Amino acid sequence: MKIFTANQIYKADKFTIEKQQIPSDALMERAATQLFEWIHSRLQGAEVTIQLFCGIGNNGGDGIALARHLKEADYNIQVHVVNYSEKRSKDFLLNLERLKDRKIWPEFLNDDCVMPEISPNDIIVDAIFGIGLNRAPSEWVGKLIEHINASQAFVLSVDIPSGLPSDRMPWNTDHVIRASYVLSFQVPKLVFFLPETGVYQNQWELLDIGLDAEFLVKEEVDYEFMTQFDVQPIYRPRLKFSHKGTYGHAVIVGGGYGKIGAVQMAANACLSIGAGLATTFVPECGYHSLQTALPEAMVLTDAEDDYISEIKIPFKPNAIGIGMGMGTKEETVQAFGKFLKEVDLPLVIDADGLNILSQNPKLLNEIPKLSILTPHPKELERLIGEWKNDFDKLDKAKTFATKHDIVLVIKGAHTITFYGGKGYVNSTGNPGMATAGSGDVLTGMITGLVAMGYDSLPATVLGVYLHGLAGDIGASLVSYDALKATGIIENIGKAYLELFKRPEPQEGKGA
Known part of the structure; x- marks a missing residue:
């Protein structure tokens, strides 16, 4: 719309x-x-x-x-x-x-x-x-x-x-x-x-x-409000004659001592959105917990026990999500910078991946084109600088996304996705999603969609919509206050089903 x-x-x-x-x-x-x-x-x-x-x-x-x-x-x-x-x-x-x-x-x-x-x-x-x-x-x-x-x-x-x-x-x-x-x-x-x-x-x-x-229909606009009708055409049904390889192999890189849960949620969301295979790359300390908590995922580990010191992926994945729970230890920063120079596919970068970029601006030039960045407000401010008001923020975000040829997601009550000088305003989501791990889930969902073969922009717009819709379904069952990030994951399947229900007459949500 x-x-x-x-x-x-x-x-x-x-x-x-x-x-x-x-x-x-x-x-x-x-x-x-x-x-x-x-x-x-x-x-x-x-x-x-x-x-x-x-x-x-x-x-x-x-x-x-x-x-x-x-x-x-x-x-x-x-x-x-x-x-x-x-x-x-x-x-x-x-x-x-x-x-x-x-x-x-x-x-x-x-x-x-x-x-x-x-x-x-x-x-x-x-x-x-x-x-x-x-x-x-x-x-x-x-x-x-x-x-x-x-x-x-x-x-x-x-x-x-x-x-x-x-x-x-x-x-x-x-x-x-x-x-x-x-x-x-x-x-x-x-x-x-x-x-x-x-x-x-x-x-x-x-x-x-x-x-x-x-x-x-013909008038070009700078912003679109993404409703159910706008998102439905993005979705690609699964094929009858297909297998797990048809839907891609995603890798989730991140975690540190005490923060392996962020990777677990991202990988779980990645598989729940439909990726065929998911592998996590974490410090050694995350091996047993991930194998136990998420048996569907495979696990690669760093040589270090508590933090990531070198990112080695011994195969070519279809998508990589990176940053959640990773920390900004100097060895991790060096490993991330080296990884950016070597990787040859768009990334989904979140959390400490974004913090490393803002602390080391030269690395912004190493981001693969069409990568997807998913900052929350403070991470966004560190990336693009302070803004005077919301309109100034949108202008700065649009300029940043265009300059680096990336998809930029501004998370919030109405998450806005920027690419190519245009903003896509999301219509789903609720205050209950302002909770720990919600962003990790979104990163996993978008990574899964990219692995499945969606291009960066449609993967992001669809991922953001389904993320918010799963949150809406979850909140309707347990309330805004009691919704957890894992509750969002549990309702991704219901969000897919809801996407193709006949909608009620459109009513907008206030703040």
Whole structure:
């Protein structure tokens, strides 16, 4: 599912109006109708006060048109026009006249107004600002937003929380609506998925307002939101006439004294995702525990007992995952650097492999092309440097991935995979996955998919999706709090089965 910028959405509106030969207010009416039907299907005429706060642009016009539909269905409404400018969009004015024709008289709010009373039992429709916001709200409008946020009422935002720009950080974090729910038109907004801006809505959902399908398909974007429908075509079914060699031999390199479990989880995940064979390369101290805990895997050991001093793989594997639990001892750093110079296939690099790279930047030039790096936030910061905000982080990550021709995974609530100047935003996962070993499991899953013959980018996108989905299934069984990394592994098979179930209507997750 494509994520459009504000300018691309305006282009889509214009293209649709011209191609379908409709007036611009027809799109506004479609939006209002979709909003009304969503609300009405849930309230069913319930006796509740709905307070609509409408700006004087097109977002406000959506709210004004919605008010007309609500009134015609006999809902108790109060309409407030937030009069923040002398300029008004023509479609806002048109719908304002339609509202007045029905003897509905809005209250106009200005910089000297008394803040409207809001009951915690009211429903607020926030239609003050839309995606066109290009400067900080006036101070008095900011105070109105603070008043709404403090009301404890349910807040439904139209398209995007007011005060939140769609393509940059907000000017004042206190002057952004904190929405209980966002009904966004046609496509999601990138700000829904970033840690610093995703906090402004608990949930979001898309409403189809009939933007032209041809434009939506052909328009190139910088980011895509990877849903079930987007991921399904990546999957390659297993063949009837096949054997374990058909699905590749993966090697998991890592571990140290007291950290063999990281390798065990990665190797287990690698086999659980479908790799035909898995071998682990660990210090001598890990031999017995791995042979006991994971009998399906083979074990190679370093000459040293407690740490890796030299990486020797006596065969050519199909994929290698490296770094988890490996440590950054000087001998290990030297072994890793030597290994990078000798290896001739893309790697999946995690944990201490990433830490060694950040401590020894010259080694970045030795990474095989199309390798996959899977840092958590602090590992990412050590790799690409500090960032001012989430948008700066994305720019730095995109530049880093392009410079080194690698796939870069930014792990988080909505993990984003970068390659070739484009970001792929994941739609699965939950807070229960913020637990020890979760990243090791992801590394193993991606390594297994690469071993099976998937190219680096599709292996990563599919691996990230299935990792999150397995976590969602696991959390549904034991709760967020009790989910462990091994619980993610246990549900990889169920994630595969879930991938091809008919999905429920798409609802987005808030932060």
